[in-house]
Every structure is written in structure tokens, then in C-alpha cells.
Amino acid sequence: MRIGIGGMAVECSQFCPHRTTYDDFRVTRGAALLGRYSWTRPDGDLAGRVEWVPLVHAVALPGGPVERAAYDRVKRELTGRIRESGTLDGLVYDIHGAMSVVGLDDAEADLTEAVRAAAGPRALLSAAMDLHGNVSRRFAARLDLLTAHRLAPHEDAWETRERAACKLVERLESGKGRPYRAWVQIPVLLPGEKTSTRLEPAASLYGGLGAVEALDGVVDAALWVGYAWADEERCRAAAVVTADDPRLAVHQAGLLARRYWDARRGFRFVGPTGDADSCIARAAASPRRPFVISDSGDNPTAGGAGDLPYMLGRLLAHDDLASGRVTALHPGITDPRAVAACFAAGVGAAVTLRVGGQVSAGTGPHAEPYELTGTVTALEPAGEGAPGSSAQGGGGRTAAVTRGGVTVVLTERRRPFHTRADFGALDPRGYDLVVVKIGYLEPELYALAADWLLALTPGGVDQDLLRLGHHRVRRPLYPFDDEGFEEPDLTAVLL
Structure with a gap:
């Protein structure tokens, strides 16, 4: 199998006057890119099963929105390298999920659509994400597998990337083709400091994902908190369950969404x-x-x-x-x-x-x-x-x-x-x-x-989201709206 590796990762506060330039990114290619990961090594668990194709990966310290010229430059190189690489069976898509770009409303969706077009309809795309990313339907629909960290602080960041790679390899080797992805957004937007997995309810919500993943027919289960310091419609929590049984995927994603919604008032700051x-x-x-x-x-x-x-x-x-x-x-x-x-x-x-x-x-x-x-x-x-x-x-x-x-x-x-x-x-x-x-x-x-x-x-x-001045997030949205909030529709949909 030939599997490419690439992506663009940064989280961007739209309430920050800083602008992220191309020079702010650490750009990695070739052998150095393969050297980022343990599972690409000749003695790794996937050795002999995959020809890894390094594309380009750009990562920057979080900051203000990315300048459009910097984004376009990385996007051109990534999609160009995908096209030049010949036929790829899959792509490990190493991103964050909370990138904002000047002039774009859903940067990850825009980038992912371009990556999908370059890779072609046959390749399977597997995204590794931060749980503070945003998962719009437009974005998720272009992916075949997507998973996120299960710990905050993110002590499992590299484990998440390895899970995305291993799930992709297993999927390709099985010959089962594309799994079903059930997606649902949850009208809750909280800062990371209120959703640490060191405390309840996040500890149990994220701690239970492994049990969902272990169900017969389920490929992966993921929850996203969303990114609270961007002001876009996509900014909110989300659940995605990937499975071979579409009804199972929809049911389990709905359960995750319901648990998150029911726990919304229990989230508290991780410290005094x-x-x-x-x-x-x-x-x-x-x-x-x-x-x-x-x-x-x-x-x-x-x-x-x-x-x-x-x-x-x-x-x-x-x-x-x-x-x-x-x-x-x-x-x-x-x-x-x-x-x-x-x-x-x-x-x-x-x-x-x-x-x-x-x-x-x-x-x-x-x-x-x-x-x-x-x-x-x-x-x-x-x-x-x-x-x-x-x-x-x-x-x-x-x-x-x-x-x-x-x-x-x-x-x-x-x-x-x-x-x-x-x-x-x-x-x-x-x-x-x-x-x-x-x-x-x-x-x-x-x-x-x-x-x-x-x-x-x-x-x-x-951390006080209400004094920042969000005006483009989709309402109603907790905690911006609480009293009189109608019961949301948490029915998952198949992508």
C-alpha cells in the first residue's frame, strides 16, 4: 500500500490581533517528515506493510488567523505533492481542526476539499485531530476516518496520530472499503480549561470512548469540544462514530451527543x-x-x-x-x-x-x-x-x-x-x-x-466567553444561551 502523510496544523483565535505568517510554521518534508512518527520506522508495527509517502506538513504555535498567502502556499504545496506522488491508497491527514484563515469561513473544510480533489475519490483519508477542533459537516464529509485526542492536556497526541494511521492501514488491508460515518454537532461551546479530562464530566465522557470503539462493527468513536475563541458557525462540540453498520454508527453517535449535552452544566474550571x-x-x-x-x-x-x-x-x-x-x-x-x-x-x-x-x-x-x-x-x-x-x-x-x-x-x-x-x-x-x-x-x-x-x-x-463578543456562532448555543433553551435535535446523520 502507498499511503501519504501530510497536513497543516494550527489553532487560531479570531479575537487575537496577531496574524500567523508562513515563517511562523515549521515545515517538514521528506525523510524528516517520516521521522516525526514512530510507526513509519523500519522496525515499527507497520513495517513491511506500507510504503509511506512523505508529502509536506506545516505546524505553527497557536495564534491569530493565518494570513491568506501563507495558507495558500501550504495548500498549493500539499495538493501539488499529492498529485505528483502518483496513485495513493490512503492519506494520514495530520491536522488540528481549529485553523482560521483570513477571508475563509471554514479553513479545514476548504483545505480538505482540495486534498480530496488531489488524492482522488479512491484514496481513503484518515484525519488525526485535536479535540479542540471544529467538525463541520462540510469538512467531515470529505474524510473517511477521523479521530481526536482523548486526553486534555493532550498527553495522547502522538497516540492519536498512530491510531489514525493504524485504522487506515487496517481498513485498506481488510478490503472493506469506506466505513459509515455518523456525525452530529452539539450546541455547546466551552473553553478547554472547563473540559479537562482530569475532572468529571469530561473524564467519563472521554474515558468511555474506548468502550464504544470496542463494540463489534465500530471502527472509531470521537468527541470534539470545539474551539471557543473562533467566531464561526462550525464552532461547537461534535461527535462522530465510524462503523460498518450504519444504524450502529448513528445510534452510538447520538448517545455520545446526548451524554455531552446532558453534562453541559457539570463542566467546571480545572482549577480554582x-x-x-x-x-x-x-x-x-x-x-x-x-x-x-x-x-x-x-x-x-x-x-x-x-x-x-x-x-x-x-x-x-x-x-x-x-x-x-x-x-x-x-x-x-x-x-x-x-x-x-x-x-x-x-x-x-x-x-x-x-x-x-x-x-x-x-x-x-x-x-x-x-x-x-x-x-x-x-x-x-x-x-x-x-x-x-x-x-x-x-x-x-x-x-x-x-x-x-x-x-x-x-x-x-x-x-x-x-x-x-x-x-x-x-x-x-x-x-x-x-x-x-x-x-x-x-x-x-x-x-x-x-x-x-x-x-x-x-x-x-x-476564559469568559461572554465578554469576547461572538456574533457569528450559530445560536442558540450554551453557555451563550441557557434559560429557555429548547431541547436540541441530537440525531446523528450519515455523511
Whole structure:
């Protein structure tokens, strides 16, 4: 069998002023693309059964919508390589599901229609997706198999890709042809921080998918939360069951949808919450160290700009932190001009900077640059092996500036701080507070934290969906509409 591998993966907040360019993508081809996956190796479980055909894969750190020219460039290369590859029996389609593109209403549907046209009607397309993707009927109808992560945080991301590949291979080897796909959307749209599988009801909803998949005749079962920070009709939860028996597929998809709908009011934030000032006050007064606070509204790994200095201002407005009686590490505000100024000044130099707001200024008082006077306490050069160099979009240079008890890490490029290695020479365990631009804590941060609070801060991925201003999502939709909500039709349909 000849099976291609390719895709385009990014999630995009339409409430974020950032724009994702071609340079923000890590583009992989050839042997490097095959090297991304364990199941393409000569000694892997699928060895000898498949000729893998690497196409092109582009992945970027979440951010604002993709510029149309960047999207078109990747789309042309992907579809061109499919056509040039000769006959393909199938395609492992490695995507996210929450990509927004300037000028398009349903970017994944547009890309998938082009991929289907290039691959031809005979090839089977198997998509591996993030559970925070959106699954419109137009998009899903062009696929033969589609599955999603079953854990949030996404500790099973690579397992999901392998499942998509193995299901495709099994399907082709069986000679059964296309399975039936039963699809239904659920009028619920919640942020990921309210749907973590660490807690109920998501733990049971997602934990039960394996039992559905194990039913005789079922190929796969998947649930999508949807992506809350885009404003399109497709943004809502969805269930898809793939099976050889169409009635079984429809029935099981309907059951999944009903369970999700019935549980909608039970979803809650994955951790204790508060506004910025109350979270800082509680953390500063606590004996537990390090105490981690999530600056959730500007989380770059959910689509935030990553340049908001709002939390920096609130930290330095607290007397104990401003005086140094309590210490805090706050990575990482994206500001290349401030980083350049720090490198020019050198470690130990006093600097006065206007920090942050390079992209977001003008979107509200929380986004205005913050005037910071402090001392440059650390500089990290860019390059392979530098902190963040393995992140989507790359790491770039970083500079740490300290004022009072607060050390802020400024970054040249948008990047996450999820692992101990991301902090470089700065040890987060040496501070009383660690205030990170993230939502729910990734595993290493979760293990590091002696305690934790989720600060409901403003930004492009604000957890308070009702204050963002959605106006294009299809209504009624929970939680935008609740009282008087008519019982939805949750009947699954065959694609």
C-alpha cells in the first residue's frame, strides 16, 4: 500500500490581533517528515506493510488567523505533492481542526476539499485531530476516518496520530472499503480549561470512548469540544462514530451527543479561579512554594498574542512583590524590541523599557505597553539547543529583567513555557510565585506546582466567553444561551 502523510496544523483565535505568517510554521518534508512518527520506522508495527509517502506538513504555535498567502502556499504545496506522488491508497491527514484563515469561513473544510480533489475519490483519508477542533459537516464529509485526542492536556497526541494511521492501514488491508460515518454537532461551546479530562464530566465522557470503539462493527468513536475563541458557525462540540453498520454508527453517535449535552452544566474550571489581583494576593500569602498562577487570557498555546503586560503590572502593584519580600518569575512577554535593548545593555545594566503591547496595543487598557525600570539579570541567545528552540515557531532570544521581587522574561518570538527546559538557566523552583501564560498546567508544570490558581485575565483567549463578543456562532448555543433553551435535535446523520 502507498499511503501519504501530510497536513497543516494550527489553532487560531479570531479575537487575537496577531496574524500567523508562513515563517511562523515549521515545515517538514521528506525523510524528516517520516521521522516525526514512530510507526513509519523500519522496525515499527507497520513495517513491511506500507510504503509511506512523505508529502509536506506545516505546524505553527497557536495564534491569530493565518494570513491568506501563507495558507495558500501550504495548500498549493500539499495538493501539488499529492498529485505528483502518483496513485495513493490512503492519506494520514495530520491536522488540528481549529485553523482560521483570513477571508475563509471554514479553513479545514476548504483545505480538505482540495486534498480530496488531489488524492482522488479512491484514496481513503484518515484525519488525526485535536479535540479542540471544529467538525463541520462540510469538512467531515470529505474524510473517511477521523479521530481526536482523548486526553486534555493532550498527553495522547502522538497516540492519536498512530491510531489514525493504524485504522487506515487496517481498513485498506481488510478490503472493506469506506466505513459509515455518523456525525452530529452539539450546541455547546466551552473553553478547554472547563473540559479537562482530569475532572468529571469530561473524564467519563472521554474515558468511555474506548468502550464504544470496542463494540463489534465500530471502527472509531470521537468527541470534539470545539474551539471557543473562533467566531464561526462550525464552532461547537461534535461527535462522530465510524462503523460498518450504519444504524450502529448513528445510534452510538447520538448517545455520545446526548451524554455531552446532558453534562453541559457539570463542566467546571480545572482549577480554582479568580481575577488577577485576587490570585496574586492568595498566592503571595500562601506558604506553598512555588505557587503557580496561569495568566490564562494571553496563553500563546491556545491562540493568545503572548505580548500582554497586564499580569506584569498587577504583580508590581502588589506591595510584597514590588518590595522584594515575595519573589515571582513571569515568563514570557513577547517583545523583540525590548529584548534587543536588553542585549545591547548587557547583564547587570539598568534599563527602562516599554514592555509588551507590540501587537495587541489598542485592543484595550490591558494591552497597553508597561513602562518597566529594572536590571537585566539574564540573557539567553537563540540557536539550536536554546530554551524554546524545539517549540513550534522557534525560541529566539530571551532576556530577564528584575524589578523588586519580580523577574519578567521577555521573548523575541512567541513561545510556550511548559517544561523545566523552557525556562533555561532560570530555575522556577527558586521563586515564590511562577506566573505563566498558560491555561491548564501541562504535566511538568503540574508536577512542579506546590499549589495553583487559574487567573481569569483578559486577552485573545479570555476564559469568559461572554465578554469576547461572538456574533457569528450559530445560536442558540450554551453557555451563550441557557434559560429557555429548547431541547436540541441530537440525531446523528450519515455523511
